[in-house]
Amino acid sequence: MSVAYDDSVGVEVSSDSFWEVGNYKRTVKRIDDGHRLCSDLMNCLHERARIEKAYAQQLTEWARRWRQLVDKGPQYGTVEKAWIAVMAEAERVSELHLEVRASLMNEDVEKIKNWQKESFHKQMMGGFKETKEAEDGFRKAQKPWAKKLKEVDAAKKAYHAACKEEKLAISRESNSKADPSLNPEQLKKLQDKVERCKQDVLRTKEKYEKSLKELDQGTPQYMENMEQVFEQCQQFEEKRLRFFREVLLEVQKHLDLSAVASYKNIYQDLEQKIKAADAVEDLRWFRANHGPGMSMNWPQFEEWSADLNRTLSRREKKKAADGVTLTGINQTGDQSLQNKHSSVSSYEKIQTYPTDWSDDESNNPFSSMDANGDSNPFDEDTNSGLEVRVRALYDYEGQEHDELSFKAGDELTKIEDEDEQGWCKGRLDNGDIGLYPANYVEAIQ
Numbered sequence: 001m002s003v004a005y006d007d008s009v010g011v012e013v014s015s016d017s018f019w020e021v022g023n024y025k026r027t028v029k030r031i032d033d034g035h036r037l038c039s040d041l042m043n044c045l046h047e048r049a050r051i052e053k054a055y056a057q058q059l060t061e062w063a064r065r066w067r068q069l070v071d072k073g074p075q076y077g078t079v080e081k082a083w084i085a086v087m088a089e090a091e092r093v094s095e096l097h098l099e100v101r102a103s104l105m106n107e108d109v110e111k112i113k114n115w116q117k118e119s120f121h122k123q124m125m126g127g128f129k130e131t132k133e134a135e136d137g138f139r140k141a142q143k144p145w146a147k148k149l150k151e152v153d154a155a156k157k158a159y160h161a162a163c164k165e166e167k168l169a170i171s172r173e174s175n176s177k178a179d180p181s182l183n184p185e186q187l188k189k190l191q192d193k194v195e196r197c198k199q200d201v202l203r204t205k206e207k208y209e210k211s212l213k214e215l216d217q218g219t220p221q222y223m224e225n226m227e228q229v230f231e232q233c234q235q236f237e238e239k240r241l242r243f244f245r246e247v248l249l250e251v252q253k254h255l256d257l258s259a260v261a262s263y264k265n266i267y268q269d270l271e272q273k274i275k276a277a278d279a280v281e282d283l284r285w286f287r288a289n290h291g292p293g294m295s296m297n298w299p300q301f302e303e304w305s306a307d308l309n310r311t312l313s314r315r316e317k318k319k320a321a322d323g324v325t326l327t328g329i330n331q332t333g334d335q336s337l338q339n340k341h342s343s344v345s346s347y348e349k350i351q352t353y354p355t356d357w358s359d360d361e362s363n364n365p366f367s368s369m370d371a372n373g374d375s376n377p378f379d380e381d382t383n384s385g386l387e388v389r390v391r392a393l394y395d396y397e398g399q400e401h402d403e404l405s406f407k408a409g410d411e412l413t414k415i416e417d418e419d420e421q422g423w424c425k426g427r428l429d430n431g432d433i434g435l436y437p438a439n440y441v442e443a444i445q
């Protein structure tokens with residue numbers, strides 16, 4: 001093999017090829033990177049799980065707060081139910097996001113952790129067994145070829161140095177012929193120098209070509225050995241890549257709530273409840289419960305009685321008159337809607353009614369007379385069957401203007417039994433009349 005000398009050959013040209021000595025280290029490093037990527041993926045999913053949990057908690061808190069606000073607010077009827085359904089949606093979605101968080105942590109992260117532990121084995125001296133095996137395999141495959149390459153580099157340097165020396169000797173001999181001061185003996189030495197340099201060039205060239213030929217002969221075996229080790233690394237990396245793909249598909253399934261049947265049901269239910277809101281029905285209900293459709297104890301002549309000595313607010317008279325057919329009063333058709341709204345709406349909870357004028361209509365003996373007037377308006381036991389002395393078990397501070405306040409141990413008189421909402425009507429010893437929680441008192445034996 002003939003190699004021509006060139007001054008520029010002395011410049012080192014770096015190569016990034018895998019076949020260069022030591023460049024297999026990038027393949028070896030990929031094994032360590034695989035272990036780190038497992039940890040990175042676990043951290044990624046762990047952070048997403050924290051986000052899912054925080055979002056679920058925020059949804060729950062939002063739903064709780066707004067459910068209370070809507071419940072205590074002025075909205076009523078079917079629209080109130082539709083509004084509350086939005087909060088119910090948030091609570092159900094919150095549960096699904098907590099399930100997503102649990103799936104990410106208990107399934108996906110645990111799966112990655114177990115695979116990482118099974119695939120990478122730490123050594124006592126540090127590093128991983130798989131990394132060391134790849135490193136040793138590449139080093140063993142490359143060692144013979146690297147040794148020959150080193151010999152080629154040495155032979156090349158020797159040959160290039162001989163060529164350079166020959167060129168210098170020829171230049172000196174040429175210059176000496178034009179110099180009359182040099183004697184024949186000196187000229188003879190310069191000529192001998194040129195001759196020796198030519199011989200050195202031939203000798204180093206032969207050695208360079210020989211070592212390069214040996215390197216070329218060993219290259220196929222070198223490539224085969226390196227390929228074998230590289231393929232082993234490729235197989236190991238292929239397992240990791242396929243595993244990551246599998247895990248990420250599982251993550252996608254856990255994150256994709258649109259594929260969850262219960263998630264679809266949430267919004268189907270929400271849509272149905274919102275569409276069930278009926279403005280006409282709500283207006284009709286309000287008319288029957290808070291408007292012209294309400295019953296009324298119209299003022300009538302009453303004889304004085306010693307028992308008719310307490311006054312009730314107009315709101316209390318309304319409750320006392322529930323279910324009573326009043327003489328001379330025709331109920332409107334809307335009154336029948338009260339049965340549809342048996343539960344107290346948030347609107348009814350917060351409404352206030354004037355109490356500055358109040359006769360004793362709630363105890364009016366004529367409000368319950370039959371058509372023949374057989375009832376005695378002066379019977380002494382008009383309310384005695386309802387009044388019961390009770391004692392407060394706990395302190396209670398009235399939240400509305402029509403609620404009583406008392407301390408634990410105080411005694412008062414219950415004048416109406418517990419309603420569907422758990423409230424009783426009572427009278428304090430100072431004459432104040434109002435509502436109180438039924439479970440805050442006990443009957444005095």
